[in-house]
Amino acid sequence: MNQADIDEAVRVLGVTSVIPLGRGGQKLVAGANLSSDSVVLKLVEIAGPHATVTLARAKREVDLLGRVRHPNVVGLRSPLVEIGSPPRLVAWLEERLDGQDLGVGFGRRWSWAETRSLVGDVLEGLDALHSEKVVHRDLSPGNIRHTSGGRFVIMDPGIARWIEESSLTGAFDPGTPGYMSPEHVVDGVHPTAASDLFCLGILAYQALSMAQPIPFTGDRVDYADRLRGTQAESVASVTTGLSSDQCAFVDRLLKRQVARRFITVDEARRALATL
Amino acid sequence: MRLLLHDTGHNARTAWALTLLQDRVIEGIVLSAFDTPRTPLRRHWPASRVVEALQRAGGEVLLDVGTHAVTLPTTNRLDAYDTWELWPGARGDLGSAAGRQAHAERVVARQQDLGLAPIAPTVGIRDPLGPEAQTALDLLDRAQALDPAAIALVIGRPECWAAGLRLDDFVGQLVQREPQRVFLGVLRGSLDYPVSGVVAAEVEGICRTTQSLSLRSQVGVLQADFCGLPAVAAGATDLGTGWYLRQRLLAPDAFRTNTGTRRNSSRITHQGLMAVMKRREAEALLRRDAAMSSRLVPGRLPPDNTLWRHHLERLRAIAVAVGSAGGLTDRVDYLSAAYDTATVDFARARGLLGHLEFDESQWILPYRSGLADFALAEGL
Numbered sequence: 001m002n003q004a005d006i007d008e009a010v011r012v013l014g015v016t017s018v019i020p021l022g023r024g025g026q027k028l029v030a031g032a033n034l035s036s037d038s039v040v041l042k043l044v045e046i047a048g049p050h051a052t053v054t055l056a057r058a059k060r061e062v063d064l065l066g067r068v069r070h071p072n073v074v075g076l077r078s079p080l081v082e083i084g085s086p087p088r089l090v091a092w093l094e095e096r097l098d099g100q101d102l103g104v105g106f107g108r109r110w111s112w113a114e115t116r117s118l119v120g121d122v123l124e125g126l127d128a129l130h131s132e133k134v135v136h137r138d139l140s141p142g143n144i145r146h147t148s149g150g151r152f153v154i155m156d157p158g159i160a161r162w163i164e165e166s167s168l169t170g171a172f173d174p175g176t177p178g179y180m181s182p183e184h185v186v187d188g189v190h191p192t193a194a195s196d197l198f199c200l201g202i203l204a205y206q207a208l209s210m211a212q213p214i215p216f217t218g219d220r221v222d223y224a225d226r227l228r229g230t231q232a233e234s235v236a237s238v239t240t241g242l243s244s245d246q247c248a249f250v251d252r253l254l255k256r257q258v259a260r261r262f263i264t265v266d267e268a269r270r271a272l273a274t275l
Numbered sequence: 276m277r278l279l280l281h282d283t284g285h286n287a288r289t290a291w292a293l294t295l296l297q298d299r300v301i302e303g304i305v306l307s308a309f310d311t312p313r314t315p316l317r318r319h320w321p322a323s324r325v326v327e328a329l330q331r332a333g334g335e336v337l338l339d340v341g342t343h344a345v346t347l348p349t350t351n352r353l354d355a356y357d358t359w360e361l362w363p364g365a366r367g368d369l370g371s372a373a374g375r376q377a378h379a380e381r382v383v384a385r386q387q388d389l390g391l392a393p394i395a396p397t398v399g400i401r402d403p404l405g406p407e408a409q410t411a412l413d414l415l416d417r418a419q420a421l422d423p424a425a426i427a428l429v430i431g432r433p434e435c436w437a438a439g440l441r442l443d444d445f446v447g448q449l450v451q452r453e454p455q456r457v458f459l460g461v462l463r464g465s466l467d468y469p470v471s472g473v474v475a476a477e478v479e480g481i482c483r484t485t486q487s488l489s490l491r492s493q494v495g496v497l498q499a500d501f502c503g504l505p506a507v508a509a510g511a512t513d514l515g516t517g518w519y520l521r522q523r524l525l526a527p528d529a530f531r532t533n534t535g536t537r538r539n540s541s542r543i544t545h546q547g548l549m550a551v552m553k554r555r556e557a558e559a560l561l562r563r564d565a566a567m568s569s570r571l572v573p574g575r576l577p578p579d580n581t582l583w584r585h586h587l588e589r590l591r592a593i594a595v596a597v598g599s600a601g602g603l604t605d606r607v608d609y610l611s612a613a614y615d616t617a618t619v620d621f622a623r624a625r626g627l628l629g630h631l632e633f634d635e636s637q638w639i640l641p642y643r644s645g646l647a648d649f650a651l652a653e654g655l
Contacts, residue, residue: 183444183447186404186444187404188404188444189404189444189447189448192451193451194447194451228440229440256443257443257446257447257487258443258444258446258447258448258450258451259443259446259447259449259450259484259487259488259490260487260490263450263451263453264453
C-alpha cells in the first residue's frame, strides 16, 4: 500500500490523528478523528490478480453499511473514495466502537442473561441485514463488538452476500473455521439467513459453555465433514444451570438440518421472547 | 388426516368422487391435466364443470398440471393435456429462464382461473443438489412470485429420497421459501404394486423430510396409497390415492397411451395387512381361517363392484388411525406395531396357503425398516 495514496485518502476524507489499529492482507484499519468524532478509517489496496473482486467487495460493503442504519450494525461515516484511476486504493470511514471484540469475553462462562442479551442484539442486527436481503456469512467473535455500554454490534460485513445476487467469490463461501454453518461447506449450497442463525448459535453455545459445538482442530476437511454430518451435542451436555427451554433454543439454532433450525430472525426472536 | 382422490381418465369419476365426498370417505380430489381437459374433449366435461360440481359437494379441488410428467421422455398421452395450453413456446421447454417463467405464468393462471390454490410446476428430481432440483426450486420461486400461496410440489425419484444429507440440503433450501403447503411424491420406475425394490433409506428420507416440513407447512404425500403411511406417521396430513394403479402410484407408464388404467380389480384390500390380495388368495384364506380373514379385511370379502370404494374406506381407516394416534412418537409407535402385526399375519397366511403372490417382504418390510431407521435417527 503506497503511503502517498494513504495520505491522499486521509486528505480526501478529511480525517486527522490517524493511528493504525491493524493490518491484514490488502486492508489497513486505523483510528482517526473526523472533526470531533472518533472514527475508524478503512483502506483497501486494489491490486493483484483479484483486484476486480476486491474492489467490488469493498464497494459492496460500503453500499451495504450505507443502507443498513441500525444500532446493532456498525455505522458508516463516509462514502467510499477511490484513489487513482483506475483505483489503486479505496477508503471509507466507519463508526468507532469502544469496548472489545466478543472473543475477548469468551474466557469465562456467561450467564443466560448475558447470553440472551448477545443473542437478542445480534438478532436485531441480523434482522437489519436480512431485511436488505443480505447474509453476513462470517458471524465470528472477531466480527462482533461488545461496547462498554453493553451493546453488541455486528461489524465487517465485507464478505456478506446479497441473497438474490450471484456470489463475487464463486463457489467458495468464506467464513471463519469453528464459526461456520453446514451450508458453508456443501457444494451447490450457499449460506443463507438460516446459516447466520446457526453461527449465532455457535456464539451462544460458546458463551454459555466455553466450548464450541463443532470445534475446528486444524484440519479443514475433517471440520467440514463433522460440520455437515454431525448434529452438535446439546448445550445441556456441556453446561449446567440452564432451563430446558433455554437449552432447546440454543440447540435449535444449531440444528444441522436447516429445516429443523430457526430459518428467520422472526422465528428466533419469537422463541427468545418466551425465555 | 385427509384422503385425496387422484384423477382418472374415466368419465364416471366425477360421480364416484361426489359420492365419496358426500360419504366423507375422501376430503378432496386432485385433478390431473392429463385426465381432465380444460375445454370439452369428446365426452369429457371441461375442468370448470368438474371443479364446480366437486366444490359444490364440499370437496377441496386441486389441479396437478403434471410438468414433471410431460417432461418424461416416454410421455405421449397428451389429448387432455394439450387442451391446457401450458407452454407458450415448445412443450417441455424449461431450459431458459424465459421458458420457465412463461410456463409458470400459464400454470398459475390456469389454476387461478378455476379458483384453485395453485400447485407450482416442478420436475422429477434424481439428485437433490443437481440441476433438476435447481429447476424445481426456480419454478417454485416463479410460482410463489405470482401467487405467494402457491403449493410446493416435490417429485423425487427413489434415489432422491434416499440421498441422505443431500436430501436434507435440498429440503433446507425448500423450507426457506416458506411454502404454506407442500406435496411430496415418488416417481417410480413402473406401476407395479406392490412397489418392487423399495429401500429403507428412501422411506426414511420421506419420513425425515415430512417431519422437517411439517414444522412449518401442511404436508401431503401424493399418489402414495399404503406406501404413504410412514409419511403420515411422520406428520403428513394429506394422503393421495385411488383405485387405479395410476392413482396410487406415480410412474412414467401412467402418462403413456393404453398403459395407465390398470386397476386392482380382482384384488381385495386387507386393512390389517396394509396390502391388497388376489381374490383367489383372499377366498382361500377365508376358507382356511375365517376369523383371521374377518380380522384382516376386516369383515366380509367385498364383491367386485365395490372394491374401489372398499379400498378407499380401508386405507382411510388405517391412515386416520395412524394420523390420530397422538404426537410423532405415538404415531410412529402405532404404525410400527401395525407393521409388526401384519408381518406375523403374513407369515401365518403364507403358512395356511402355502404360497402368496406377494407377502410382507414387498408390502411391509421396507416400510417397517425405513420407519424404524427414522425413529432411531429422531431419538424416538
